Amino acid sequence: MTTTMDRPTGPAAATNSTGKRAPARRRRTEAGHVRQTRRTKALIITGLALFTLYSLAPVWWLIVSATKSQRDLYTTNGLWFTAIHLKENLQQLFTYQDGIFLRWMWNTLFYGFVGTAGMTVICVACGYALAMYEFRGRGFLMGCIIGSFLVPGALLTIPSFLLYTDLNMVDTPSAIILPSFFNAFSVYLAKVYAEGAVPPELLEAARIDGAGEYRIFFRIGARLMSTGAATIFLLGFVGMWNSFFGPLVFLRSSEKWTVMLGLYSWLKVKTDSSVDLTGMVVAGSIISLIPMVILLVSMQRYWRSGVTLGSLK
Numbered sequence: 432m433t434t435t436m437d438r439p440t441g442p443a444a445a446t447n448s449t450g451k452r453a454p455a456r457r458r459r460t461e462a463g464h465v466r467q468t469r470r471t472k473a474l475i476i477t478g479l480a481l482f483t484l485y486s487l488a489p490v491w492w493l494i495v496s497a498t499k500s501q502r503d504l505y506t507t508n509g510l511w512f513t514a515i516h517l518k519e520n521l522q523q524l525f526t527y528q529d530g531i532f533l534r535w536m537w538n539t540l541f542y543g544f545v546g547t548a549g550m551t552v553i554c555v556a557c558g559y560a561l562a563m564y565e566f567r568g569r570g571f572l573m574g575c576i577i578g579s580f581l582v583p584g585a586l587l588t589i590p591s592f593l594l595y596t597d598l599n600m601v602d603t604p605s606a607i608i609l610p611s612f613f614n615a616f617s618v619y620l621a622k623v624y625a626e627g628a629v630p631p632e633l634l635e636a637a638r639i640d641g642a643g644e645y646r647i648f649f650r651i652g653a654r655l656m657s658t659g660a661a662t663i664f665l666l667g668f669v670g671m672w673n674s675f676f677g678p679l680v681f682l683r684s685s686e687k688w689t690v691m692l693g694l695y696s697w698l699k700v701k702t703d704s705s706v707d708l709t710g711m712v713v714a715g716s717i718i719s720l721i722p723m724v725i726l727l728v729s730m731q732r733y734w735r736s737g738v739t740l741g742s743l744k
Contacts, residue, residue: 490720493716497717498512498515498517498520500514501710504713520714524711524714524715527708527711531685531686535693538689539689539690541604542608542611542671542689543672547664549611550611550612550613550663553612554613556648558622558659559621559629559652561573562622562623562625573619576619584676591610591681595681600681602682602684603687606682607681607689611667620662624658628658629651629652637650657733661730665726665727669723673691674691678692694716697711
């Protein structure tokens with residue numbers, strides 16, 4: 432006979448005959464999980480907000496400083512506007528030394544687009560070949576490419592300068608453009624992307640249909656690797672746009688300088704004489720950001736199409 436003494440009491444009452452927790456215990460666990468999730472989400476949002484503030488603060492300072500006169504640049508709050516002198520600053524920027532800043536902008540665009548376009552084609556083709564073809568020495572070649580990451584670029588300055596001197600390339604655009612055609616990291620990036628984006632079965636089907644290797648690459652491989660190629664192009668162009676050490680070593684004439692080297696020369700004028708060109712350097716820095724923003728916005732569709740393609744596979 433079952434009596435009341437046989438019924439579980441106290442903590443044992445939270446467990447039923449099948450050994451499962453009672454609903455009250457489950458609700459407490461779910462409430463604790465919700466609180467933990469909210470706390471984690473709050474920490475993530477706070478971290479992202481701080482990172483955004485850290486990233487945009489220098490840009491905001493540039494925008495504010497570009498609107499100030501030379502006197503206000505040193506005597507007023509650097510994070511807020513005073514009297515707007517943006518038009519005068521831009522006019523001075525574009526007319527100083529017969530408009531040499533526009534020449535520097537054109538040089539940088541020319542070096543960047545030509546050098547990065549050639550680098551993208553070469554590196555995408557090399558990465559495609561390393562990923563899709565089996566040949567003797569492929570592993571050793573890939574090891575050399577990865578090992579080249581460990582060699583600082585500054586160590587190659589003297590040998591490169593001696594080589595360019597023998598080839599009469601010093602103080603010519605070729606000294607900036609030709610070396611940018613070869614980038615070991617871009618080759619590695621193209622290889623990794625080709626392994627995931629280009630199905631070998633599709634290439635075999637194209638070969639059965641009679642297509643040649645060059646046609647397969649340009650009609651199939653290059654199109655499937657468009658997102659990776661866009662990423663390589665963007666990284667290469669940003670590197671070329673911000674390059675400073677190479678133009679400083681290999682370019683002599685100021686008419687052939689890049690915008691970064693030119694702005695640096697204006698800052699150096701302040702230390703060598705009583706002329707202060709800081710206001711023009713700030714305005715020039717804002718103008719130099721515009722091509723980067725345009726390039727990033729215009730290439731978003733390649734990344735969007737690549738992500739959509741990956742989700743449909």
